[in-house]
Amino acid sequence: MIRVLVAKLTSCSGCLNEVIYALTHSDIRAKYNVTYFTEVLNVDKISNAELAFIEGSITTKHQEEFLKNLRSQVEFLIALGTCALMGGVQSLRLEGNIEDVKKTIYPEPRYIDILSEVKPVDSVVKVDFAIPGCPINGDALVSFLRKYALGGLPVAIYETVCSECKRKNIPCIIVTQKSPCLGPITISGCGALCPQFGRGCYGCYGLKFFDITREKINALLDRLVELKVDEGNLKAILLAYSFKLYSKLKESRC
Amino acid sequence: MKSPLTLVEGEGSVVIIEREGYVDRVFYEITEAPRFFEYIVRGKSPELVVDFVSRVCGLCGVSYTFLAAKAFEKCLNIEVDSDVEEFREILHLAERVKSHALHVFLMNLPEITKTRSFSELAERNPKVVKNAFNIISYSRKLMRVFGGRFHNVVNIKIGGVYFTPSRDDVEKLRNEINGIFKSLTELADIILSFKSSIHLAISKPQLCVYAEKSYSHHGEKVVLDNAIYTTEAFYRNIVNVVQKEYSTALQYRVKGSESFIVGPVSRFNRYYDRLHSEVKDLLNTYNWRPPLSVFEGYIARIAELYDALLTIREYLENYKYRDIVSVKNTVEYKSANNVCEYAVEAPRGVLYHRYVLGKDCKIVECDIVTPTAQNLAVMEDIATQLTRGKRALEETIAIAKSVAIAFDPCISCSVHTLPVKVINFNKQS
Numbered sequence: 001m002i003r004v005l006v007a008k009l010t011s012c013s014g015c016l017n018e019v020i021y022a023l024t025h026s027d028i029r030a031k032y033n034v035t036y037f038t039e040v041l042n043v044d045k046i047s048n049a050e051l052a053f054i055e056g057s058i059t060t061k062h063q064e065e066f067l068k069n070l071r072s073q074v075e076f077l078i079a080l081g082t083c084a085l086m087g088g089v090q091s092l093r094l095e096g097n098i099e100d101v102k103k104t105i106y107p108e109p110r111y112i113d114i115l116s117e118v119k120p121v122d123s124v125v126k127v128d129f130a131i132p133g134c135p136i137n138g139d140a141l142v143s144f145l146r147k148y149a150l151g152g153l154p155v156a157i158y159e160t161v162c163s164e165c166k167r168k169n170i171p172c173i174i175v176t177q178k179s180p181c182l183g184p185i186t187i188s189g190c191g192a193l194c195p196q197f198g199r200g201c202y203g204c205y206g207l208k209f210f211d212i213t214r215e216k217i218n219a220l221l222d223r224l225v226e227l228k229v230d231e232g233n234l235k236a237i238l239l240a241y242s243f244k245l246y247s248k249l250k251e252s253r254c
Numbered sequence: 255m256k257s258p259l260t261l262v263e264g265e266g267s268v269v270i271i272e273r274e275g276y277v278d279r280v281f282y283e284i285t286e287a288p289r290f291f292e293y294i295v296r297g298k299s300p301e302l303v304v305d306f307v308s309r310v311c312g313l314c315g316v317s318y319t320f321l322a323a324k325a326f327e328k329c330l331n332i333e334v335d336s337d338v339e340e341f342r343e344i345l346h347l348a349e350r351v352k353s354h355a356l357h358v359f360l361m362n363l364p365e366i367t368k369t370r371s372f373s374e375l376a377e378r379n380p381k382v383v384k385n386a387f388n389i390i391s392y393s394r395k396l397m398r399v400f401g402g403r404f405h406n407v408v409n410i411k412i413g414g415v416y417f418t419p420s421r422d423d424v425e426k427l428r429n430e431i432n433g434i435f436k437s438l439t440e441l442a443d444i445i446l447s448f449k450s451s452i453h454l455a456i457s458k459p460q461l462c463v464y465a466e467k468s469y470s471h472h473g474e475k476v477v478l479d480n481a482i483y484t485t486e487a488f489y490r491n492i493v494n495v496v497q498k499e500y501s502t503a504l505q506y507r508v509k510g511s512e513s514f515i516v517g518p519v520s521r522f523n524r525y526y527d528r529l530h531s532e533v534k535d536l537l538n539t540y541n542w543r544p545p546l547s548v549f550e551g552y553i554a555r556i557a558e559l560y561d562a563l564l565t566i567r568e569y570l571e572n573y574k575y576r577d578i579v580s581v582k583n584t585v586e587y588k589s590a591n592n593v594c595e596y597a598v599e600a601p602r603g604v605l606y607h608r609y610v611l612g613k614d615c616k617i618v619e620c621d622i623v624t625p626t627a628q629n630l631a632v633m634e635d636i637a638t639q640l641t642r643g644k645r646a647l648e649e650t651i652a653i654a655k656s657v658a659i660a661f662d663p664c665i666s667c668s669v670h671t672l673p674v675k676v677i678n679f680n681k682q683s
Contacts, residue, residue, distance in 0.1 A: 009287070010287040010289060011312075012309055012310060012311050012312040012315075013311070013312040013313060014309075014311075014312025014313075014315070014405045014406060015312070016312065017312050017313065017356070017404065017405060018404070020356065020360070020390075021390075021391075021394060021404065024387040024390055024391055029373070034373070039360075039361075040360045040361065040371060041370070041371045041373075042364065042365075042370050042371060043370070043371075059287040060287045063287065088309075089289070089291075089294065089306060089309045090289040090290065090294070092294035093289075093290045093293055093294050095294075096293065101290055101293050104290075104292065104293045104296075105288070105290060105292050105293060112288060114287055114288065134309065134406060135312060135403075135404070135405055135406055138394075138404065193402055193403060193408060194402070194408050194416075197402060197408070197409065197416050197417035198416060198417060199408060199416040199417070202305060202408075204406065230299060232297070232298075232299075233298065233299050233301075233302050236298055236302060237302070240294075240306065
C-alpha cells in the first residue's frame with residue numbers, strides 16, 4: 001500500500017473533494033493508504049509517506065512551516081489546483097495594501113496575522129507534479145493515481161482549451177457566437193467544459209504556461225474588447241485564476 | 255488545553271480555558287487563513303461575482319452562486335422564467351444531496367460509531383461503504399448533468415442558466431435513481447437506529463429561511479422561532495456582531511446576547527410537516543420527530559437528503575427537454591436598486607449576501623454572512639454548557655470536538671467573514 005498525506009492551505013476544499021471522489025474507486029482504495037486527511041480522518045499528526053497532495057496557497061507563516069515539514073516527510077509532492085499552482089482567487093486581494101484590505105472586513109485588523117503575499121506552493125517547496133484547475137478534474141486525479149500505482153506518471157499534454165474544442169468538434173464560441181472565450185490562452189484539462197455548453201471559457205484552469213507571452217494575451221484581449229467585453233473583468237479573471245503568471249506578464253498593458 | 259479539529263471541513267482547533275484544572279469556557283480557534291472575498295469583489299461586475307463567490311466553498315458553491323444571481327436579479331429587476339427557476343432549484347438540491355452525503359457518511363458516521371475513519375468502519379462493513387459511495391457518486395452525476403461539474407458549477411448566471419441537459423443524460427439519471435433510494439434506505443436503516451451519545455434539550459432560538467408553502471429553501475425573509483423578518487431587518491437590526499471579553503473573535507448574536515442555531519436541525523424542526531410522506535414514514539419507524547437536538551443533526555441530514563432525492567426524482571420523471579436558455583449572455587442593467595440582498599438555505603444553514611452597487615453597476619460594498627459564522631456563538635455556548643466545571647481532561651476535549659462535528663462547520667466558508675484572534679492559551683490560563 002502506498003502511504004498518502006492530503007492537506008490544505010488557503011483554499012476552499014473543492015480539490016480535496018476530488019480526492020474523496022478518487023477514493024470512491026475501489027481499485028484506488030486497494031492501492032493507497034491515506035494516513036493524514038483531517039477532513040475525513042481523525043488523525044492530527046503527519047507521519048512519513050510516499051505521496052502528498054496539497055491544495056491551496058500560502059498566506060500565513062504557519063502554513064509555510066507546515067508545508068516545509070510536510071515536504072520533508074514525503075517523497076513525491078503533488079500540487080492540486082489553481083490556488084496551489086497560481087495563488088488562487090484570493091490573490092485579487094493583492095490589488096490593495098494588506099492593512100487596507102484587513103480594515104474593510106475586520107474591526108480589529110491587527111489580530112489578523114497573515115502574510116502580505118499570496119504564495120503558490122512551488123515558491124516554498126519543490127513540487128514534483130501539478131494538476132491544474134479550479135477545481136481540478138477528478139478524472140485526471142484518478143488517472144494519475146492509477147498510473148502512479150503502476151510505477152508511471154501521466155504524460156504531460158501542453159495544449160489549450162481550443163485543442164479540446166477542435167477534438168470534440170465544438171464550434172468556436174468567439175467566431176460563431178461573438179461571445180468572449182479565454183480558450184486560446186487557457187491550459188487544457190477540463191475537456192472544454194464551458195464551450196461544450198455554449199459558454200465561453202472563463203479561464204479557471206489558468207493560463208497555459210509553456211509558451212505564453214504578453215503579446216499573445218494582449219492579442220486575445222484586444223479581440224475580446226472588440227466584442228464589447230469589459231477589459232477590467234477580463235484582467236480580474238486572469239489575475240484570479242493565473243495570478244503567478246499573469247502578474248508577471250501584464251505590466252506593459254496595465 | 256488545545257487540540258486540532260478533525261472530521262470537519264477546514265482548519266481549526268478547540269481551545270479549553272481552564273481555571274485550576276476545571277473547564278471555564280470553550281471556544282473554537284479558527285486557524286484557516288482568511289480570503290477576503292468581500293474585498294476582492296469590490297469594483298467587479300455582478301456577472302463576474304456570481305462565479306467568483308462560488309470559490310468561497312468547495313462544498314456549497316451552488317448556494318453562493320445561486321444566491322448571488324438571485325440577489326442581483328431582484329435589485330436589477332430581471333425576471334426569471336419559472337422553468338429556469340425550478341431548474342436552478344433542482345441544481346441547488348443536488349448540492350444538498352452531495353454535501354449531506356459527504357458529511358453524514360464520511361464525518362458523522364465515524365464520529366457516532368467512534369471509529370477513527372470511514373475506511374476503518376468500511377473494513378468491518380463493506381456494504382456500508384458501497385452504499386455511501388453509490389450515493390456520493392450519484393450526487394456527482396447530478397451535479398455534472400445539471401451544473402457541468404461536481405463543484406464550482408458553470409451553469410448559473412444572472413437571469414438564467416447556460417444550458418439544459420440532454421434527454422439522454424436525464425434518462426440515465428432517472429434509470430439509476432431507484433437503485434440510489436435502495437442504497438439510501440439500507441444506510442438509513444443503520445444510521446437512524448443510532449442515538450446520539452450526548453443528550454441536550456433544545457433551548458436556543460433557531461433560524462431558517464422563511465418558506466410560505468415549501469420546505470425551507472431560499473427567499474427574502476427569515477424566521478427566528480416564530481418571528482418573521484426581512485433579511486435586511488434581521489441582518490441589519492436584529493442580529494449583532496459582538497465581541498467577548500475572552501476573545502476578539504466576533505460572533506453573531508440576537509440583540510447582541512443570545513446565540514442561535516442555523517442548519518438542517520432548524521429547518522427540520524420548523525418545516526418537518528412539509529417533508530415528503532415517505533420521509534416521515536421512514537423517520538417514524540425509528541421514532542424520530544421534531545424537535546431534534548443539534549446532536550441529532552445526522553437525522554435531519556438523512557431526512558433532507560431523502561426529501562431532496564424525492565423532489566429530484568419527480569423532476570426527472572417529468573422533465574420536458576426544452577431550451578430554457580433564453581436570456582442573453584449580457585444582461586442590460588437598468589433601473590438598479592443599488593442594494594442587492596437575498597438568503598439561501600445552504601447545506602449548513604442560512605447564507606446571506608448583501609451587495610451595494612455603484613452607478614456603473616459595479617460592486618462597491620459586500621457583506622457575506624455564512625452559516626458557520628452564525629453557528630459559532632452557539633457552538634461555543636453549547637460546548638461550554640456541556641463541559642463547564644468538569645475536569646479539563648481529554649474526554650472534555652472530545653465532547654467539545656463532538657459539538658463541532660455535530661454542527662458540521664465549514665471553516666473555509668466562514669473565515670472570510672469570521673474575524674478571529676488567536677488566543678495565547680497559556681496567558682489566559
